[in-house]
Amino acid sequence: MHWNEIVTTVLLSLGCVISFSGSYGVIKLPDFYARLHAAGKTDSLAQLLIFLGLVFVTPDLLTQIKLLLVAMVLLITAPTATHAITKAAHLDGLRPWTKSERGGRP
Amino acid sequence: MSHVYLATAVVLLVGAFMLLYRAIAGPTVYDRILATNAIGTKTIIFVTLLGYISGRTEFIDMAIVYALIAFITTIAVLKYIEKGRLD
Numbered sequence: 001m002h003w004n005e006i007v008t009t010v011l012l013s014l015g016c017v018i019s020f021s022g023s024y025g026v027i028k029l030p031d032f033y034a035r036l037h038a039a040g041k042t043d044s045l046a047q048l049l050i051f052l053g054l055v056f057v058t059p060d061l062l063t064q065i066k067l068l069l070v071a072m073v074l075l076i077t078a079p080t081a082t083h084a085i086t087k088a089a090h091l092d093g094l095r096p097w098t099k100s101e102r103g104g105r106p
Numbered sequence: 107m108s109h110v111y112l113a114t115a116v117v118l119l120v121g122a123f124m125l126l127y128r129a130i131a132g133p134t135v136y137d138r139i140l141a142t143n144a145i146g147t148k149t150i151i152f153v154t155l156l157g158y159i160s161g162r163t164e165f166i167d168m169a170i171v172y173a174l175i176a177f178i179t180t181i182a183v184l185k186y187i188e189k190g191r192l193d
Binding site: 005008009012013015016019020022023024026027032035036039040043046047050051054057058060063066067069070073074077078080081082084085088089091092094 | 107110111113114117118120121122124125127128133134136137139140141143144147148150151154155158163166167169170173174176177180181184187188
């Protein structure tokens with residue numbers, strides 16, 4: 001393996017782990033805001049890692065620029081969409097989950 | 107190198123199906139929107155990886171278009187839910 005393939009493998013594996021942990025958190029966490037916290041951050045980081053990893057094995061300059069363009073577009077739009085969802089839920093009156101509501105100690 | 111792309115694509119697909127459970131069973135409508143948004147991001151990465159598996163990197167153009175469409179869709183659905191109309 002060349003060094004660039006090793007770098008790509010490491011970055012793609014890291015992106016896999018982060019993306020899967022985000023999906024698992026969306027299933028497992030108890031509250032909408034906690035699930036948003038799991039999904040919103042992991043998505044941005046995982047896509048950045050995977051697209052950066054793919055840049056290293058691309059020989060073509062135009063394709064590299066396109067990959068970075070997709071990563072930049074997602075890096076701007078994904079947090080914006082997450083912020084819009086949070087704002088809509090907050091304006092709708094969704095309250096955060098607290099421990100005392102479910103019978104635990106406050 | 108194709109094995110790495112394939113493994114990444116499979117993990118993304120499993121994650122998308124886990125998010126699909128939340129999109130179907132979510133208690134509030136915002137859970138569904140959140141899960142759909144995350145599935146959209148995973149689809150963009152998945153399409154790009156499919157292009158690398160089959161050796162056709164032109165698939166990235168589709169990924170760019172899908173990124174823009176997914177963002178517009180999320181904002182439009184949120185605006186519709188928030189205000190009840192789209193104008």
